[in-house]
Amino acid sequence: MPPTNYYGTGLEQGYWGLMIVTYPYISGLVAGSFVVATLSQLFGRKRLAPIAPLAAILSFALLLAAPLTIWGDARQPSRVYELLTRMHVPYSPMALFLLIWIAYVILMLVELYAVFRAGNAERAAWQSRSLKGKISSVLTLGVRDTSATSLRRDERIVRWTAGIGILLAFLFHGYIGFIFGSMKARALWSTPLMPVLFIVSAIVSGIALVQLVYLAVSKWYGWTIDREIVAELNAWLVGTILLDLYLDVVDLVTSGVRGYAPEETFEWFNRLYFHGPLIWTYFGLQLGIGIIIPLIALMTRRSRLSIVNSAIMAFFVLVGVYAMRWNVVAGGQMASKVTNDVVSYPIVGTGYDSVQTVVGVFAIALLLFLFFMWGAPWRTGVEQPSEGSGGSSGIASTAVPGASTVTEQEVQSTTQGIPLTPPLPGSNSPGTSNSFNRASNGEKELQSLYPSVTNTQTQRGRS
């Protein structure tokens, strides 16, 4: 006789609702997009340098929106200041939140200052009358020097902040995994895999989000998409998805097999993920759409160069990672602690802890991102005029010597179906039109070319 109250609407509720499902998702996007930025800033993947500023402001916008989820989930949001005044460290991992968050915000401010200082200085010089120019002149904090020495110093600051920041990003996101993984009361949460699982899936989702945003922004402004960047991001995506798949399989084996798992863990894993309410979100969304389909679809280099395929797969990965957060947060609470039935986990449409609030948090993150896109000079590297726009193409290819020209050629060759040509031996590595990478060019050459670059770009930005 099966239990009569299998999907019982019990009094033991899932107290951590959709907002807490969203919280690790957003903080994972923060950490993941930060990792994408550090790939060029710290780990020398110079091909990804053009999108590093975009990834950085994306990470910062999400970082500012991330606390809204837990703040909205707290029943007494007016007492949140106690997290600073009555901090229970080091015993409560949650008490570390504000410390880590504030440290991360400060670090991101330093990094964003260094990333955009040269661009701001240019803009302040060329648009001194406009609002943007005034904001830019404030944001340079008085350092208007755009010589190669100052750019090199900026690059050094960025490298240091990226190095510390990647640790902070892992801490910021890993501690959430630790909160779940250290909870011995919950059979499905209590696994030491949890922090690693969270961090890896965070990097996966961050790469996918940066990919999607890069494609969307380029499409919106009508710029040519650098397929080498797309392919490189997809390659990183495949690698991290493989790592994620490995961890998921380990989790599945150590929790879902009777011989390897504790009784309680196995029973609940079996009931929820194999036969219960989470079967579709686990096998369908988390493993299928989030891992297996992107792995297959991004298997070949040709498919990794396809823009439509990349966009769809990035979206799939984002859905899959959200499903993973759902499976962890909701699944852990569906497993009852004291009774033997599945706890109901209602999704509320409006009001407290509902779909409405989750959409609101994402909307705030989007607004912040759009605001930073308006304010920050992030276009320098990403902006590649499309072929149809005629004159501006010529300006860009002549304005930035070497780097942009190569990229231009590659893009054209890929669109025509011709195999990609390697970078010209005399030129720099592709995509080095980011501000601090210009330091590698000759100092005199750079200074002589600087005004013309800025001039054309700012004019195009206005129009």
Added chain:
Amino acid sequence: MPISKQAVSRRSFLGMLSATAAAVGGSVSLLGSKTARAIRVVARPSAAQMQRLLAYYKTKPRWASWLVPELNVNDGWQRWMRTILNSKSLPIVHDNFSRIGTTIRQPHHWVMVIDERRCVGCQACVVACKDENNVPVGVYRTWVDVVEIGQMVPDPTGAIVTDHGRFTNNIKRSSMPLICNHCDHPPCVEVCPVKATFKRADGIVMIDYDLCIGCGYCIQACPYNARFFNPVQQTADKCTFCAHRVDRGLLPACVTSCPTHARVFGDKNDPTSEVSKLISTTPTTVLKEDLGTHPQVFYINREQEVYDKNSVKNTVYPYTANLNSTEYATLSGNAPLPGDTGGQR
């Protein structure tokens, strides 16, 4: 009533106590009405009498104060509103719980023994608790799972005849009183990010409702589901062992209301208390011992099968068993209850 029994056991002290009470009562009788006298008799002794009592206590070992906790003013558990959160008068800990009993003086250690042989599943304790502590509708500080375990066994000679054959009844009803375990190493207290919940030196785990930010971490961390969100005050809430009663020498409401004496409350530090005798003479178990929380609610003759999903066939009182009950929306008045006229709440 273990506390009153202890008081009776000390004849010398009892004499002194009665003299004190008589003195207070006599002095009050001069003041006037019967009501005033009744109130003043149970009130604290006067300053001079308290000095005599303290002088008496100073001649005794410190641990002797379990005898009449009501009268030991130096403990700090007298004045609830003023001293309960004052760690100087009543030590409270938020972490590193091994200090209790070692570096922190520990005159009492309140524990509960639940004798399941005697529990009849009448739910009187549940009602008394809600009555005493004003627990909102839909949530419980203590509850009793009453479940039916076993099944109808096919039997050719069985007494129960159905269309599908004859059966023998092999079903028994088992009840399981549940309450906060006031663990000696409570994970719920340790994870609180703002130190809003604490463990008193006498073992009671409590929440400061004015500090709770309502994050829900303690609710998730409790392995016994003893914590919940109070829907009225919007903070975490839990059993307090009726600390406001215990501090005045009374038993918790669920203990006083139990008709079969299945719940026994007392001081584990006192070797003469009923709980100490029960724990020392009867095999007891605690819930989820493997988690290392060291629960301080001890069960006699606990039915392991209550937790076994293959054994439980029917839940008799589903509204307290936290499953298959009316949705909270109905109970809290957001949806009409049966017989509700539909008026405004």
